[in-house]
Amino acid sequence: MCLLPIGGQRRKSAAKGAITVPLELQFLILDQLTDDDLELRKLCTVCKAWANHVQEIMFRHIWVTSATRPRLVRRFLHKPQLGKYVQVVTVVGSTSFGSTEQLFMWLSDVMPNLQTLDLLRCAFEDDIFPLQQSVLPKVTYLRLRSSEFRSADTLLQLILLFPRLEGLDLSGHYTAPGRALAPPTSSLRAPGRLRYLTCDATRHAFLLRWLALGSVIVDELFIPTGWGDNHDELKDVLLKLGDGLKCLRLTGVEPRNWPSDSLLAIPPFPLLQSLEVDLHLLSSLAFGWDATQAAFKLEDGLLLLLKQLLSPALSTIYLDTLVTPAHLDIPWAKLDSALARFSALEEVIFDLYGFFDLNGGTRCRNMELPSYADLCCGMRKAMPLSEARGILKFRCAGKGSSPKPRLLRDVFC
Numbered sequence: 001m002c003l004l005p006i007g008g009q010r011r012k013s014a015a016k017g018a019i020t021v022p023l024e025l026q027f028l029i030l031d032q033l034t035d036d037d038l039e040l041r042k043l044c045t046v047c048k049a050w051a052n053h054v055q056e057i058m059f060r061h062i063w064v065t066s067a068t069r070p071r072l073v074r075r076f077l078h079k080p081q082l083g084k085y086v087q088v089v090t091v092v093g094s095t096s097f098g099s100t101e102q103l104f105m106w107l108s109d110v111m112p113n114l115q116t117l118d119l120l121r122c123a124f125e126d127d128i129f130p131l132q133q134s135v136l137p138k139v140t141y142l143r144l145r146s147s148e149f150r151s152a153d154t155l156l157q158l159i160l161l162f163p164r165l166e167g168l169d170l171s172g173h174y175t176a177p178g179r180a181l182a183p184p185t186s187s188l189r190a191p192g193r194l195r196y197l198t199c200d201a202t203r204h205a206f207l208l209r210w211l212a213l214g215s216v217i218v219d220e221l222f223i224p225t226g227w228g229d230n231h232d233e234l235k236d237v238l239l240k241l242g243d244g245l246k247c248l249r250l251t252g253v254e255p256r257n258w259p260s261d262s263l264l265a266i267p268p269f270p271l272l273q274s275l276e277v278d279l280h281l282l283s284s285l286a287f288g289w290d291a292t293q294a295a296f297k298l299e300d301g302l303l304l305l306l307k308q309l310l311s312p313a314l315s316t317i318y319l320d321t322l323v324t325p326a327h328l329d330i331p332w333a334k335l336d337s338a339l340a341r342f343s344a345l346e347e348v349i350f351d352l353y354g355f356f357d358l359n360g361g362t363r364c365r366n367m368e369l370p371s372y373a374d375l376c377c378g379m380r381k382a383m384p385l386s387e388a389r390g391i392l393k394f395r396c397a398g399k400g401s402s403p404k405p406r407l408l409r410d411v412f413c
Contacts, residue, residue, distance in 0.1 A: 116142075315346045379392070
């Protein structure tokens with residue numbers, strides 16, 4: 001049967017039907033091409049409505065560098081209406097603007113709806129005190145990557161510039177070699193609430209202490225790098241933020257290295273919904289430690305951490321795990337019993353890394369690794385209580401590829 005329209009009348013009806021698709025739906029389809037500038041430019045010629053929406057898409061996130069700044073200044077000068085589309089700005093290097101004040105005033109004048117400010121390789125040597133909170137009142141998310149500050153006061157001043165700040169990402173902030181960031185000297189008041197906070201555990205210990213001195217409430221805390229030996233500081237921060245914390249990600253902190261008294265002092269996190277822990281305990285097996293030692297570390301670290309939690313709403317647990325030959329010899333039954341305490345638990349996700357071949361075995365340090373399927377089947381058998389609840393899930397991804405690696409496949413035995 002031929003499905004093509006026959007005759008002019010049918011072709012006309014088909015064209016008319018295509019035109020009557022709601023404009024909002026057409027815009028949603030165009031939004032899927034956000035990263036394809038070439039295709040978006042072609043679609044500008046379809047109609048005026050599409051051209052206007054394509055302009056909005058292309059200016060939602062702009063990059064400001066020393067090379068693009070003159071062109072952007074001219075464009076916004078001739079077409080100031082484009083500035084209202086900008087929601088995210090990534091500034092690479094601030095030296096081309098002369099000073100921090102000039103940079104922020106330009107952003108304020110040109111982009112009234114700016115919500116996310118991403119500062120990459122920016123140096124803040126000048127004082128930020130002259131700036132007022134009204135400069136960028138709508139910014140809710142601040143990200144600092146490879147940026148330098150003259151002092152801790154300068155960093156805190158920058159944070160306090162945004163009265164509606166909800167997200168703060170300092171994971172990529174650093175200081176120049178030989179220039180340790182001095183502790184803050186001024187009595188600046190910390191913000192009252194942050195939905196999202198990411199910070200380097202060692203370099204930003206002073207920031208966490210500053211937040212802990214106030215009455216700040218943090219919904220999600222992410223520490224992506226090692227805490228070193230500052231267990232007491234981490235404990236104090238968690239005690240301060242524990243009552244309001246809903247998501248805790250300790251991917252750079254190894255519970256097996258914490259002193260027992262620090263683990264026992266961890267708050268119960270009554271509102272916690274999601275927990276992510278990096279199980280570096282298994283990495284010891286790759287260096288010749290036996291399963292008995294690894295089992296001790298499991299019981300001494302992760303299990304002790306779980307015993308402290310009294311979180312009735314805990315629904316998701318992520319466990320980043322390095323795969324080794326002795327992986328299945330660890331007494332996962334103890335972990336299985338500990339997880340049974342959380343009745344609201346919907347998924348326990350093991351982010352497995354160390355694989356090079358998902359279908360067959362591979363070698364690491366002259367030791368044969370099990371296949372991905374065999375490993376998942378073995379862990380399901382080792383944790384029958386969780387398997388019966390249907391909450392076990394497995395992911396396979398390279399270490400550090402993503403905070404939440406893409407789900408490749410579930411293996412059912």
